[in-house]
Amino acid sequence: MEWSIREIARSAGTTSRTLRHYDAIGLLRPSRVGHGGTRYYDERALLRLQRILLLRELGLGLAAISEAIDGQRDETAALRTHLELLEQERERLGRQIESVRTTLAKLEGGEPLMPDEVLDGFDHTRHKDEVIERWGRDAYEKGDRWWRSLSEDDRKEFMRRQTDIAADFARAHRAGLAPDADEVRAITRRHYEWVAVGWQGRRPTAESFAGLGRMYTDDPRFAATYDRHGEGTAAFVRDAMIAYAEREL
Amino acid sequence: MEWSIREIARSAGTTSRTLRHYDAIGLLRPSRVGHGGTRYYDERALLRLQRILLLRELGLGLAAISEAIDGQRDETAALRTHLELLEQERERLGRQIESVRTTLAKLEGGEPLMPDEVLDGFDHTRHKDEVIERWGRDAYEKGDRWWRSLSEDDRKEFMRRQTDIAADFARAHRAGLAPDADEVRAITRRHYEWVAVGWQGRRPTAESFAGLGRMYTDDPRFAATYDRHGEGTAAFVRDAMIAYAEREL
DNA sequence: GGTTGAAGTTGACGCAGCGTAAACGCCTAC
DNA sequence: GTAGGCGTTTACGCTGCGTCAACTTCAACC
Numbered sequence: 051m052e053w054s055i056r057e058i059a060r061s062a063g064t065t066s067r068t069l070r071h072y073d074a075i076g077l078l079r080p081s082r083v084g085h086g087g088t089r090y091y092d093e094r095a096l097l098r099l100q101r102i103l104l105l106r107e108l109g110l111g112l113a114a115i116s117e118a119i120d121g122q123r124d125e126t127a128a129l130r131t132h133l134e135l136l137e138q139e140r141e142r143l144g145r146q147i148e149s150v151r152t153t154l155a156k157l158e159g160g161e162p163l164m165p166d167e168v169l170d171g172f173d174h175t176r177h178k179d180e181v182i183e184r185w186g187r188d189a190y191e192k193g194d195r196w197w198r199s200l201s202e203d204d205r206k207e208f209m210r211r212q213t214d215i216a217a218d219f220a221r222a223h224r225a226g227l228a229p230d231a232d233e234v235r236a237i238t239r240r241h242y243e244w245v246a247v248g249w250q251g252r253r254p255t256a257e258s259f260a261g262l263g264r265m266y267t268d269d270p271r272f273a274a275t276y277d278r279h280g281e282g283t284a285a286f287v288r289d290a291m292i293a294y295a296e297r298e299l
Numbered sequence: 300m301e302w303s304i305r306e307i308a309r310s311a312g313t314t315s316r317t318l319r320h321y322d323a324i325g326l327l328r329p330s331r332v333g334h335g336g337t338r339y340y341d342e343r344a345l346l347r348l349q350r351i352l353l354l355r356e357l358g359l360g361l362a363a364i365s366e367a368i369d370g371q372r373d374e375t376a377a378l379r380t381h382l383e384l385l386e387q388e389r390e391r392l393g394r395q396i397e398s399v400r401t402t403l404a405k406l407e408g409g410e411p412l413m414p415d416e417v418l419d420g421f422d423h424t425r426h427k428d429e430v431i432e433r434w435g436r437d438a439y440e441k442g443d444r445w446w447r448s449l450s451e452d453d454r455k456e457f458m459r460r461q462t463d464i465a466a467d468f469a470r471a472h473r474a475g476l477a478p479d480a481d482e483v484r485a486i487t488r489r490h491y492e493w494v495a496v497g498w499q500g501r502r503p504t505a506e507s508f509a510g511l512g513r514m515y516t517d518d519p520r521f522a523a524t525y526d527r528h529g530e531g532t533a534a535f536v537r538d539a540m541i542a543y544a545e546r547e548l
Numbered sequence: 549g550g551t552t553g554a555a556g557t558t559g560a561c562g563c564a565g566c567g568t569a570a571a572c573g574c575c576t577a578c
Numbered sequence: 579g580t581a582g583g584c585g586t587t588t589a590c591g592c593t594g595c596g597t598c599a600a601c602t603t604c605a606a607c608c
Binding site for chain 2: 053109130143144149150153154270
């Protein structure tokens with residue numbers, strides 16, 4: 051018994067295009083090729099096709115299928131590996147669904163998109179490399195442990211204080227105050243204390259505080275966070291911090 | 300404030316390639332293009348980029364993102380649609396995982412791959428169109444309801460009887476018996492009764508039984524199932540059924 | 549002033565698994 | 579003779595970039 055490409059395709063519940071594809075990649079060759087290139091398939095081919103499609107329904111890739119089917123690899127091993135992938139994918143999907151749900155809830159609750167802009171802007175993990183490079187691995191890990199130890203609310207509170215300070219800096223800047231004016235120095239002191247909390251005990255030196263200020267303009271992540279309160283705020287904050295470092299530290 | 304492509308890329312946690320891609324598809328244009336084609340991005344672009352990436356993390360496609368961001372479509376609507384897709388996908392994954400698990404269990408239990416070959420070959424749902432075409436919608440639905448009402452074990456038992464019958468046909472064929480020999484007629488009678496069970500009461504007429512026989516060779520799904528017991532078995536069964544229809548029905 | 553290096557640019561291919569034309573050959577039925 | 583119907587090969591499309599490749603620009607260094 052042998053059948054045309056249409057016939058086995060229907061028989062196995064697939065399409066002729068798929069069969070030609072399998073032929074092209076060497077996964078399933080026709081048992082005979084007739085005049086004009088017409089493909090014919092026999093029972094063995096049909097059996098093989100059925101196994102292929104069975105594995106495909108389980109989600110295996112064509113490469114994995116050919117390995118498994120041609121015995122280069124144990125079928126159970128291939129399936130086990132595949133199962134792990136599927137489970138990881140499902141977990142990932144679950145997390146994503148949760149994110150979408152909370153995002154939707156916030157949106158419907160009136161909150162604008164990107165509620166974590168400030169938090170993101172300062173998220174420790176995203177500065178990991180720079181922090182380590184500038185202040186050492188110890189400093190990073192200590193700060194990171196502290197940050198992780200906080201509750202969600204504590205974190206938000208910490209970031210809210212920062213937002214307030216940034217807003218005050220912006221107001222001072224708009225008012226035309228100099229970076230070393232007294233009012234600005236007072237704001238900068240609050241900022242310094244805020245930083246010190248994040249540094250967990252080891253208070254910034256003059257150099258590190260001024261360096262941090264420069265980072266605020268050099269690094270677009272920080273610059274954007276400050277400039278969101280008004281153009282030029284980041285540069286203003288930097289100057290204020292440098293002035294503060296020179297006079298007070 | 301404006302930054303080079305590298306800078307915002309790092310700032311937003313993505314790559315310059317991605318930004319060029321977004322530019323190419325019109326999703327995020329640089330705020331300014333300098334001499335030599337160099338792209339520069341300002342705060343507005345950064346904000347837009349952050350929204351884009353946020354939605355990307357939620358799994359939205361770039362097309363959906365641009366629609367949502369440019370206000371052509373409500374963001375919540377886009378997210379809700381997307382959420383449904385994600386949930387469907389998760390369910391599909393769950394079913395697939397279950398299939399892989401049972402397949403693995405069977406394999407490890409010593410069962411070969413494709414234990415349902417016979418079952419598949421006769422699965423009512425896959426013949427839906429032909430059955431309806433040949434014997435009417437009523438016949439199909441009645442048979443289908445009956446089939447679905449069976450337990451897993453009942454179905455297997457039903458199919459096992461068929462496998463036995465097919466094996467007996469194959470043996471008779473190998474033994475060189477004629478399709479209208481008495482022994483073969485006895486087997487065919489068992490086959491007739493088996494079919495009648497599946498037809499639920501309305502016993503096949505001479506025409507329909509002979510027609511069914513012809514289908515066994517015309518349709519590769521059936522032909523393969525029979526020929527698996529030996530080359531030419533399907534044709535032999537067909538002849539036996541036609542002979543039986545002529546003499547006994 | 550030439551070299552080097554870092555970062556920018558524009559193509560263009562690759563991936564996974566086929567769907568979907570497009571253009572053409574062959575066989576059968578009317 | 580021609581209209582269908584099924585077969586063939588060739589090749590683009592889809593998604594979201596990663597990854598060369600080849601070339602330009604700009605600042606720094608000898």
